[in-house]
Amino acid sequence: MADPYKIGFIGLGLMGEGMATCIVKAGHRLTVTANRNRAPVDRLVAAGAAEADTPAAVARDSDFVVVCVATAEQVDAIVTGPDGILSAAHPGLTVIDCTTSHPDVTRRVAGACSAAGVSYMDAPLARTPTEAWEGRLNIMAGADDAVLERARPVLSLFAENIFHIGPVGSGHALKLINNFLSIGAATLTVEAALAARSLGVDHRKLFEVCSAGGANSAMFQAVMPWILDGDDTKMRFSIANARKDMGYLKSLAEKARLPATVLPAVSATLEAATSGGAGDDYIPKLYNFALNSKA
Structure with missing residues (x-):
């Protein structure tokens, strides 16, 4: 395969662990961080992932960071908060937000990313944890064309269908x-x-x-x-x-x-x-x- 991507993953719940496992199995460099439950982190590290202690540390070693958590408020904190992704902003970094989030928060977080030179897209998911483990999710992408095309190979690691809905916020x-x-x-x-x-x-x-x-x-x-x-x-x-x-x-x-x-x-x-x-x-x-x- 081509050179492996450097991908971070934050949010290893019912959907996230399966998605992250697809990334590791495809041979890409994956960095994860623990949230409430250590067990998925331990399983992924055993499968070849690296572990970081903060979202900033995940971002520092990644070109793409997938965020798949529960709420818009968590996304905001993970991206813009202390030790958040933007505190480790670097050229080429893209945030892929797979959370089911609030579009108003999405657009605000996207604005903060843009100001820091970081690309952002919303990419909420459809289907179930079974399809997450099989790499067959559906994605509703909110992004400009260039960001989506750059992220598409990463999305394809865990998604079967990628629907481009429109600009940032429209996917959510x-x-x-x-x-x-x-x-x-x-x-x-x-x-x-x-x-x-x-x-x-x-x-x-x-x-x-x-x-x-x-x-x-x-x-x-x-x-x-x-x-x-x-x-x-x-x-x-x-x-x-x-x-x-x-x-x-x-x-x-x-x-x-x-x-x-x-x-x-x-x-x-x-x-x-x-x-x-x-x-x-x-x-x-x-x-x-x-x-x-x-x-």
Whole structure:
């Protein structure tokens, strides 16, 4: 292969560890840093990655730094904070933000990067941790053409499809809309299952009929296995993360004065579940929270 890329990776969660493992397996130089959980770092170091102690140290030894964390606030701190990426800015450095983030924060962080001579793009992800480990994610890229083309070989290490959405911030905006469609369908499935239970309709008949018709969806197929058989692994996305994403989109809708009726309802459902202690549960378990609340 051509000379290996020097890539940093910050955020080794459900998606990040698989993505970073794809980079190491492809033979590129990878530098990682620990966040809350050391185990993924130890596994990656054993596979050939180097470890650094701060985002600045990661950036210092990288030409590309992938950030894949939970919130816009974390991205801001990682890039612009003390010992952040920009404190080790150097010519040619590109930040690839794979977080599901707030577009307003994205554009502000991108401006700070530009002022420091660093390229930045938003590159939020679609698909699941399974595809992350297989290098088959979808990416919604917000970047100018030159930055995207420079980053494309790196993105291709863990992505099957790269969609160029538009300028910086547009990838994150579309990701939030995408998640609204997915999370909205999941919460609707939960409510439909509660209605079936209350009206004496067998859940397996609900599943059988809806799976064969227009009511079927990927989210219906992801949520119903939990309700039927206690399997919550088909949608490994936490209620708290869903609440965060819908909160970001709700703030954008309010700022733009967009008409919205479904979004506030979905957001309120997730807020109640998170406040009620279910935030760390995967979304299919919204059914249990709603059932207990109803009782």
